[in-house]
Amino acid sequence: MMNREAPRVWLRMVLAGLLVLAGCAGRPEGVMVPSGEAPPGVSVVNLLVATTRAPSNQPGVLFSGERGTQLELRDIAISIPPDANREIGQVQWPEKLPADPMKHFSTVSVKPVANAEAGRVWLRHNLPKSRRVLVFVHGFNNRYEDAVYRFAQIVHDSKTDAAPVIFTWPSRASIFGYSYDKESANYSRDALEELLRAAVNTPDVGEITIMAHSMGTWLAVETLRQMAIRDGRVPKKIQQVILASPDLDVDVFGQQLRATGKDAKDRPQFTLFVSRDDRALTLSRRISGNVDRLGQINPAEEPYRSMLEKQGITVLDLTALKSGDRLNHGKFAESPEVVRLIGNRLIDGQSVTDSQIGLGDRLGAVALGTAQTVGSAASIAVSTPIAVFDPVTRRNYDDQWRHLGNSVESTTETAVGQ
Numbered sequence: 001m002m003n004r005e006a007p008r009v010w011l012r013m014v015l016a017g018l019l020v021l022a023g024c025a026g027r028p029e030g031v032m033v034p035s036g037e038a039p040p041g042v043s044v045v046n047l048l049v050a051t052t053r054a055p056s057n058q059p060g061v062l063f064s065g066e067r068g069t070q071l072e073l074r075d076i077a078i079s080i081p082p083d084a085n086r087e088i089g090q091v092q093w094p095e096k097l098p099a100d101p102m103k104h105f106s107t108v109s110v111k112p113v114a115n116a117e118a119g120r121v122w123l124r125h126n127l128p129k130s131r132r133v134l135v136f137v138h139g140f141n142n143r144y145e146d147a148v149y150r151f152a153q154i155v156h157d158s159k160t161d162a163a164p165v166i167f168t169w170p171s172r173a174s175i176f177g178y179s180y181d182k183e184s185a186n187y188s189r190d191a192l193e194e195l196l197r198a199a200v201n202t203p204d205v206g207e208i209t210i211m212a213h214s215m216g217t218w219l220a221v222e223t224l225r226q227m228a229i230r231d232g233r234v235p236k237k238i239q240q241v242i243l244a245s246p247d248l249d250v251d252v253f254g255q256q257l258r259a260t261g262k263d264a265k266d267r268p269q270f271t272l273f274v275s276r277d278d279r280a281l282t283l284s285r286r287i288s289g290n291v292d293r294l295g296q297i298n299p300a301e302e303p304y305r306s307m308l309e310k311q312g313i314t315v316l317d318l319t320a321l322k323s324g325d326r327l328n329h330g331k332f333a334e335s336p337e338v339v340r341l342i343g344n345r346l347i348d349g350q351s352v353t354d355s356q357i358g359l360g361d362r363l364g365a366v367a368l369g370t371a372q373t374v375g376s377a378a379s380i381a382v383s384t385p386i387a388v389f390d391p392v393t394r395r396n397y398d399d400q401w402r403h404l405g406n407s408v409e410s411t412t413e414t415a416v417g418q
Helices: 002-022 116-126 144-158 175-187 189-200 215-231 250-260 279-287 304-311 336-346 374-380 391-415
Strands: 043-055 063-080 106-113 132-137 163-168 207-213 238-244 269-274 314-317 387-389
Touching (some): 043 116, 043 189, 063 116, 063 144, 063 175, 063 189, 106 116, 116 163, 116 189, 132 215, 175 215, 207 215
Parallel strands (some): 043 163, 132 163, 207 238, 238 269
Antiparallel strands (some): 043 063
């Protein structure tokens, strides 16, 4: 049995790798060579980029996928074409260099940032009035430029009101480098903690949101766990943690969560983006002992429903959402609705709910159910592309089920003449 199954798993890995790598085909190398200018009409996103990667000797690559010996910082400006020339949610890579900034993403400038103090100066100069900072941690199979351009897209499309900082850790950008990447994430915990503490200790900074994707979610949550163990709690300035397609063993996440605070009020607000059709996480599950990955759970079913409700965790289920990502692993960044939601609410420091109205009740005509009669019973099912499970929506959902039950009982009594 084992001998027959192993080749199948390996074949799936190869096929998945071909799908992932196909998305990179045709990209020119050296896109990080700065143009020095941005023409009128384009948008420019300024990023603070922190990395534990080793510097590259190749012009325009900047950093390789190998591990460096220290945290390196860069101030990087990326230009994004006018909205009329691009699709929201997409990174438009140049077909050749130099890039045409009216059609493609382009690197405008790359400036060294000498040390942590210089990084704090960058934060002070780039903080909006909200005094918020967004720290992004990318996932598995990312080159340096992949991470930088994708984050620039998220920042631009979400229109977030926060100073954007990205932490990029060593990845060999190969499907066959899964184990290396996972150990590189482990290798980078102290450096991510150093970056977060520098932001926390900057007096001008008011709030910090951490957003992590895929394997980067393990690095982000493990770093928060490490900080909580040192200090007794996660620093109060870190108020929001967004985990997109988390490649996290659900049991490990439970342990990490408990270490960050015994009660939900003692730790940051956690929000998860999950999708049960995430093919990358299916692969990860197979090579990780067939333990459920956090990014593939069904938040409406037990045991996860009760656990999420008890811990006060909000989940956005993107399973029904369609995107151009063939692995269904990057929906959070490619969907215009999702990136706007991230910017309009989550990063802006708002809770997902307002008053007694859950976000799930407001995302569509039928979010988590609006059934009022027996004839509309089918509409109680989760049928919108984005299904939201937060404490208020869950409570409203349960109330609607009870209302539906009363309607069924009343209609039945009328039908039989009672």
